[in-house]
Amino acid sequence: MAGTRSETPSAVHHEPPTFDEIYAAHYADLTVQLYAYFGDRQEAQDVVQEAFCRALSRWKRISRYDDPVAWIRRVAWNLAVSRWRRARTALGFLRRQPTAELYADGPEPDRVALIAALAELPDNHRRALVLHYLGDMPVAEVARREGVAEGTVKAWLHRGRAAMAVHLNLDDNTGDTR
Template identity: 50%
Template sequence: MTVEEFEEFYAQTVARLTGQLYVMLGDLQEAQDVVQEAFAKGWIRRRQMDRDGHPEAWIRTVAWRMAVSRWRARRRTADAWRRGGTPSLHVEPPGPEHLLLVDALRELPAQQRRTLTLHYLCDLTVEQVAGETGLSAGTVKTHLSRGRAALAHHLRDSRIEEASDV
């Protein structure tokens, strides 16, 4: 991958990858940090990324692994969800539906949340999710099924609470 190709790849994917990691991690600052670090590693290994043929998946996987390593080193997984980073770009504040969905996602186990994000937000097939996470296709399907059911339950409970507050 040439310098120009890498720059073009970066420009086309950095926002998408940051958004995907934000959904997986629940912390915008952490997502920005690990994606930038993954791109720095990718720059050094750009020939390997080019050979592998899936540079976006490579960056996403490296960023995810860095985030997991940080969590283990700090032993502050719960704190990562309580911390709220504010976007540096001007964006409209999230609507109530967005907040309900984010709260519901935070209730899921990390692996279910990651699996749902990769499948629905990153638009990866079950096989691609399995390849990226190291899980079997059956386990991915189980996480997707249980994650959808848990989300439906959390969102239904949130709507019931919201209706009772009115």
């Protein structure tokens, strides 16, 4: 006989596993399962990581489940299916798009010359010309925005027009090319 005292089974209370223990024990296995589904290791790792992140934020409740790994596995599979569906939908959309690329003409030579001439001007002259002529702002508004007197803006516009005429080879009086 082993002993005189009676050996009665005592109620064994197990502490729930820690998140780190579950992660270390099951991350690789879940990744392999999802890799077999996706065929893409990175996608598998992403969904398993996402499932573990969601489990971590709810760990007090999930750790008391009979099988917390089953919850994580279900979430990972649901995420995988959702990604697969989104990818399928996106691919279907792309397949319905016209395959011929539309041709767009490049900028006209005059536009290229204008941009090049503007680039040669001092910043304040260029801003004044663009705001006044292309932005349709009156001189007073340009002056207010630039924080200068209206006379200064008028001088910038005059100097800018003169410099543009030289860069574009225009006769300053008629606008004709020389």
